[in-house]
Amino acid sequence: MANPPASTRTEAFPVGLRVLVVDDDPTWLKILEKMLRKCSYEVTTCGLARVALEMLRERKDHFDIVISDVNMPDMDGFKLLEHVGLEMDLPVIMMSIDGETSRVMKGVQHGACDYLLKPVRMKELRNIWQHVYRKKMHEVKEIEGHYINEDIQIMKIGSDDFEDRHVSSGADINYVRKRKDVDNKEHSDQEFSDPATVKKARVVWSVDLHQKFVNAVNQIGFDKVGPKKILDLMNIPGLTRENVASHLQKYRLYLSRLQKQNEGRTSSGNLQSDFSSKDVAGNFDVLSSTQMQPSGVSSKFICTGQKIQAQGIIPDDHADDFKSSLSLQVTGSKQALVGDIPDSQGVISVSRLGILLPFKDMIPDAGKKSLEPAISRNQSWSGSIPVMQFMQHPRHDHECCCLIEAYSCLPKPDQEQVFDHFDTPPSVISNTCNTENDISGLLEFKLVHTNHRSSDTKTASQLSCMTDTTSAQVDSGSSNTQDYGVAFGIDGLTNIKDYYHTQTSSYLTPPSGELSLKNETDLVSSPEDLQFCSPQGIGSFENVGFNSMEIFQYDDSTSVTEVHSNWYDGLEFNSDYLYDSVDPVIDECLFA
């Protein structure tokens, strides 16, 4: 029986559930399609994992659930599984003729919500909707919990910081991990309780929105404030009183916590409340608010990310301070950006770096100040520093091109000079997340400007070089297993594009300082979805104490490339490092 078209999805859930089936076996594909159609689901089939991934990326909200075979020639099913889980956060069901415990276990480890054995029966497929439903339920709970728990840095910074910054300890990793992909759709809590609303619709408390909220609160007077009044003042269509109420609650908790924390906050890795915009905070379009200590902070940002959509979020507010520019547009799978900002004594102050916003003239103004997490891609490196050090997410291997770049914001004293001569070819930014010392750990790259126009492989190899070093560090037990410093040169970035097999998703936006909420949210949410190394692994940085690590995957994009061309001016790319498959190492670390 033919499936009702998408438009008739108003029928009772789970009718019309949109399933994507991926299997290289054409016979199975046909059978599964038929079975699913008979369940009244809307089916799309795909014989290639890569194509499937593309499809998912292009039409993000087009599917509710993915069913994939484990053994596929072009990509390992588990990899696909990871990607989907991270990037799209969709439930994935694995299938295989092989029912060995170890395989099933692997599936579960990689995040599969179910593992079916072939031959698959229709009755097994009938119930797959439960996975979609369950996820929605969890999302609601998480969002609720999230609101209550979190420490909204954004408030403190009063900045364009993104919605949720988990400033708190790395124990929040789970929390972070669970953070869902937040897009900027409105949502009401009630919607979630209705599973029929398969589409995600959530309120994303973006910088802008939050700013309006804060303004409204201030206008009303903090003591006289109430959700209704705020709602009216904010005048945002679609925003409900409940949204405001819960946000207000968070805000209150946040403020009270701020007061308590203010004294207690040390440089040991917590964001300071006195994160002034000057400190770049504003410029950070960071998932987590990284606090950068004003003086001599060595900030290391480790961005490992599958996708760093750093759309320069720095809105006008901080324009004065930083003339921030946006972004990194790194798109790809979601990954957390780990920002690690140690101060001059090696303290890390970033709990979580979401996106690094490029700071336009940051560095020079800030002097040694810290954070320059913002890496101004749009601009030449004259102001910015950071060495992008990407950490490679262990799970993603070359295919997914996870380049992990860690932005190191020249924290080191030695590097301070770097800032000064930004105009000259820089800088070695060494980031190593080694515990040995704040500097030794850092991978140093000299980004070579001219480097990479050459073949892809060259670049790739250069990139890989970096990573390898990191992995080596990992081996030696450095806490930062995930630090692969990869410094890209402009060209490098271009090549990264090739290097990364992933197709650029639509996440990339022109680096022109657009504020793209959607991307922000994507970015924001990504860390949570990432399962990264436990904080302990990372947290063992002596110098750097991050609370949570977010991994960004640097994806390529044309825009990035453009940016890079400006950005990497004068950067030398050091290709001393060899990139071997880091995966095993990382795997151990991460999945030990």
Add this chain to the structure above:
Amino acid sequence: MEYSSLQRQVAYMKKGLFDQGYLDEQFDELEELQDEASPNFVEEVVTLFFRDSSRLMANIEQALERCPQDFRRLDSYMHQLKGSTSSIGALRVKNECTKFREYCDQEHLDGCQRSFQKVKREHAVLKQKLESYFQLLRQIGPTERATRSGS
């Protein structure tokens, strides 16, 4: 309504295939999927299977000739084939595939060769039988087929 003699023949043939282990319940599942929207579903699937499995078997054959020591590759191909056989319930073929993989595990090339010959044979036999089966089915005619119940 009474089964025509053709229908009885078909039923008998099918029973034979099951009894002799050529097919398993997956085949029934396929027949249950067949409906008005796809009246020739089973035949289409079976045709698809034979086409794809022939390709896989050619790969294996080639691998056995060219890189016989590459047991991992052989195993991987056979794994694919096995997965495919499970789609239509080709039991005998599937069992031979399993044996082949066991030989791969033991890196027993000779065993692999022999086992593969069996796979090929079972594959060919099944193909023939199913072709006859579908031929008979076609004779019955669409309406009768549609009303025919799954086993």
